[in-house]
Amino acid sequence: MKKTHNYTCINCPLSCSLELTEEDGEVLEVRGADCKVGQKYAVEEFRNPRRTVSTTVRVQGGVLPLLPVVSAAPIPKALVREAVRTLAAVTVEAPVADGQVIYPDILGTGVDIIASRRLEAGVSG
Amino acid sequence: MSAVRRPQCVVIGAGPAGLGAALAAREAGLGDVMLLERDFELGGILPQCIHDGFGSIVFDQVLTGPQYAQRFIDRVEAAGIEVKLNTMVLEMRGDRRITAVNPRDGVFELEPASIVLAMGCRERTRHQVMIPGYRPAGVICAGAAQRDINIEGLMPGRRVVILGSGDIGLIMARRFTLEGAEVEGVYEIMDHPGGLTRNVVQCLHDYDIPLHLSHTVTFIHGRKRVEAVTVTRVDENLKPIKGTERRVPCDALVLSVGLIPENELSKQAGVELDPLTAGPVVDERMHTSVDGIFACGNVVCVFDLVDWVTQTAERAGRSAAEYVLEGGRRKRRPPVRVTAGRNVKFVVPQLLREFDREIELFFRVEHPERAARTRVLVDGEELYSRKAKMVRPPEMVKAGADPGGARRELENITVEVVTEEEEA
Structure with a gap:
């Protein structure tokens, strides 16, 4: 049976309205995309939507009590909440280098969680 | 008090605008x-x-954000720029004398050959949108909540109502949710979202957070701590409709109701401000009305994208360097005012003094329009044209104009938005 799904592209401020048509899971057509990125995004949103995760982890001995971290690549959207919960239990020691791996292979996705800044050792507050 | 220092350029504020301007001045x-x-x-x-x-x-x-900043911080540290942290500017005069204070140097004076203003903006508060009710703890601006959660590790609330659908409000709706709080809803007085559509999608839709358009908060309950807010539907004149009130229990009200350029110092120095942008009137070199004082980023007008802040910063930094290296001797030519034409609310820069190089023009539209075309007319000649599927007030538009190799004299420059229907 043919079905249509509507998405809004999140890749740039144009925010194209996309309409994907599929039949039994097979993508037939994507309409409304102004560029190829949007075309691809609609197919990914249908098959396996992914999001970049960003959150913070605790730091010991740093100039700030928290370190911002980000997934090095998008992970499946359905795993975002669990990834953030997992990272809430993590504590790292300062100093931390920009891009340092904080949690490898989050939830078996093959994607590393990395520090998104440099954080010097010191006294926070 | 120590001897007066006379740097070639002092940049006030080290956010994306200040970092970009300092680097550009150094590199120029x-x-x-x-x-x-x-x-x-x-x-x-x-x-x-x-x-x-x-x-x-x-x-x-x-x-x-931290990654973006880190790239500039690394370059500033490598460039040999003198950085003074924990430093507050107390006063700036129109003759470019600056009084500042920090714990190491105490109070000190500077007389730089040029200044770049990069103080950014601040959040509109409850008092600027006039919400009636008590004054309990738990009413907080979205950016302040963001600082609490992401820097300090504090949770400002567990059951949250967000007023205003600006980008920071949308981003914080997601952030509160991920940190385990319940976001009851986002309420927006206008009939369209204040932030970028992609943020409505990835911050609200992804987490099933309701967005209530044409709604506002009409009362804050709770004497010590927020206990609830009353939300009410508004009519087309944004007036609350009687009988549509609903009491929503919550322990925090987060406000995302706009940003205002931070221009206390600019006013002290006599810098002319534009009432539409609330920032300094600048020319194509980001030069303000005061000789030798330049401005860039959100102090000039609130941008949606940090990338554009950086672009104005690079221009301001380069221009300050040019000004200093010419010994401040170049005569400032009388400006032509950039005209905000059809469906254009304001344009930055507001003035064009010398059309001798490619210029960038940032503007916002007054109302949403489909199938639009942005164009720049110089003395009637179209120097820029670009089609847009959709233009919306929350999404700033960038245009440009190139004089074509040589200085061009002009009498009029207009930025306007036209639609296919009108052109047909």
Whole structure:
């Protein structure tokens, strides 16, 4: 049976309205995309939507009590909440280098969680 | 008090605008650039903007706020720019005399050959949108909540109502949710979202957070701590409709109701401000009305994209360097005012003094329009034209104009939006 799904592209401020048509899971057509990125995004949103995760982890001995971290690549959207919960239990020691791996292979996705800044050792507050 | 220092350029504020301007001034040939920052570290607001979405124009890559800042911080540290942290500017005069204070130097004076204003903006508060009710704890601006959660590790509330659908409000709706709080809903007085559509999708839709358009908060309940807010539907004149009130229990009200350029120092120095942008009137070199004082980033007008802040910063920094290296001797030509034409609310820069190089023009539209075309007319000749599927007030538009190799004299420059229907 043919079905249509509507998405809004999140890749740039144009925010194209996309309409994907599929039949039994097979993508037939994507309409409304102004560029190829949007075309691809609609197919990914249908098959396996992914999001970049960003959150913070605790730091010991740093100039700030928290370190911002980000997934090095998008992970499946359905795993975002669990990834953030997992990272809430993590504590790292300062100093931390920009891009340092904080949690490898989050939830078996093959994607590393990395520090998104440099954080010097010191006294926070 | 120590002897008066005379740097070639002093940049006030080390957020994305200040970092970009200091670097550009240094790279354009100034050896003595000083960067003043009130906080204990560089980066401005970016370190607390831990989400991604920055840098797609400047770096062709999607970065988080801290990552975007880190790239500039690394370059500033390598460039030999004098950085003064924990430093507050107390006074700035029109003759470019600056009084500042920090714990190491005490109160000190500077007489730089040029100044770049990069103080950014601040949040509109409850008092600027006039919400009736008690004054309990738990009413907080979205950016302040962002700092609490992402920098300090504090949770400002467990059951949250967000008023205003600006980008920071949308981003914080997601952030509160991920940190385990319940976001009851986002309420927006206008009939369209205040932030970018992609943020409505990835911050609200992804987490099933309801967005109530044409609604506002009409009362804050609770004497010590927020206990509830009353939300009410508004009519087309934004007036609350009697009988549509609903009491929503919550322990925090987060406000995302707009940003205002931070121009206390600019006013002291007599810099002319534009009532539409609330920032300095600048020309194509980001030069303000006061000789030798330049401005860039959100102090000029509130931008949607940090990439555009960086672009104005680079222009301001280069222009300050040019000004100093010419010994401030170049005569400032009388300006032509950039006309905001059809469906254009304001344009930055507001003035064009010398049309001798490519210029960038940033503007916002007055109302949404489909199938639009943006164009720049110089004395009737179309020098820029670009089609847009859709233009919306929350999404700033960038246009440009190129004089074509040589200086061009002009009498009129107009930025306007036209639609296909009108052209047909």
